[in-house]
Amino acid sequence: MSALAFTIVALLLSGPMPAMLARATWPMRAPRAAIVLWQSIALAAVLSAFSAGISIASRLFEPGPDGRPTATLTGGIATLGWPLWGAYVVVLALTLTIGVRLIGAVINVAIATRRRRARHRTLVDLVGASHHPAHLPAPCPAPLAGGLRILDVAEPLAYCLPGVRSRVVLSEGALNTLSASEITAILTHERAHLRARHDLVLEMFTAVHAAFPRWVRSAHALHAVRLLIELLADDAAVRSAGPTPLARALVACASARAPRGALAAGGPTAVIRVRRLAGRPNSRILAAGAYGAAAGVLVIPTLALAVPWLTELHRLFIA
Template identity: 35%
Template sequence: MITVLALAAYAVLVGVILPYALSGARWTHRAPTAAVLAWQGLTLTFVVATALAVYHLVLAEQHVHDGIVGLLSTCGLAADAPPGDSPAGPADIGLLLAPATIVLLPLGWLAATVWQARRERRRHAGLLAVIGAEAADYGATVVDHEVPAVYCLPGRAHRVVVTRGALDLLTDEQLRAVLAHEHAHLRGRHHLVQIAAKAFARAFPGLPLARRAQEQTALLLEMIADDRALRSHSRDALATAMCEVAAGRAPSSALGAGGGGALIRLRRILTPEARPRRMTWAGVLLASVTAPFLPLLVAC
């Protein structure tokens, strides 16, 4: 029972308490890539800790396990199980469905979210093939729409979309800066990270970690794309372009230059802060990688 309580407390810490602390940390906006890894590490840690807590809870009274070796024995995978032990019956195997559900639930939602996103992208790509016109100078698809908007459609047939309103409103420098932002999304495959965060939020609705991980991941991915665009374009060009296209809304399957948290991003671009030290980055990376393994040590 002590193991169950320890694992449950760890799951509560990761799923309820740490999300508020991480979302309020100042260093995350100075190192968005490390912050995204931290959120991913928390989500994986929560799944592992919760699954192990449920496993120990439902099997502790059945006397069919002895730590990790017992789990393998119940599954018929342990080679050194005592010869006198009887094989696990259907009831024992059925008990494993409870912890397995904790793992399979986010995986199932991940598959469903991927399928839904691909379907929406294919539908939107078909629409762009009819109403869009290619602009070779900018490597983008132009849509005849008066609201200024710039967004990218990820996937195999990825493309950057610009409305006629954005072309008329933005200068050449502003347009190329915001296009660099969108190409950074495509090169970094940011849509995959966003889909994973969305699937976790669907699997555990109401969980503070799920809600804040989805919100913060979307904002941090925009900051990462901003930083990539700033490598070759001025801060003024990107900031003014963001202001002009902030009103434009991208489709749900795309990533828009306006995006969420536009005011936060504008302040970050115009008043940059020093990046965290390498030791801080390394510490966040180490913690994100090792945190999911701590519940396994407790279980063992």
């Protein structure tokens, strides 16, 4: 029953629930809480999947005739029979394989992303101009200009390269097109990404997405989180410069394409984000509900399923 319950929970958290949450509109008014909820769903789904596999594989250690666990290969076969024993071994192997793939995906995504950013940062430092007070309009706050690189590109472009040696990149086209308040908004947006390390949140979801086979995984979480971290940066820019300058800056940079591994102000979500700026403000009630749902997703399955199963497993091994 524990294995069945874990399997049902894992399927719900990896299929129907992400699909419903991806279609919902309320996360637009509570982006931070929505990200926490997505993280809770992803973590609970992974834990439930592993728990289901381990719960099934633990049948390899069912008590034998003397009441002690059948911890040897021969004892397991004699107690369960070849077909059932083989099925349990296959489940255990699949569970371990998924675990190894997940660890490998985390490492691969982290290494590949950092190498890509390092190469692009070196390129930007070589071809880009360092910040100088003359490059920015006078009203732009000085703290926003630290680590800024200016590219000689006519297209309005703004993005950041997160990391220990972070960079914010603007194009000459953005400086020539945007007003002082719009530049302040766009720089605040990029600084918000760097300060909150939104790249690490995105890396986690990218790794989980890459760890599972194509016929199992869903892109709902990854696409939703990409949008939500942009909304968080937009909120920081609104607090600094107001919604109108940010909206104008997003429209100006909407068609720009940033390099892989960077977090851009524009891009394909710009239209959605501009519409959001003209809509209703963030809701604390929705945020509180999302935080409560995130806690429930993690706590309720743990108390209802994991604790009884661990208790039974402990009883089995001390028999």
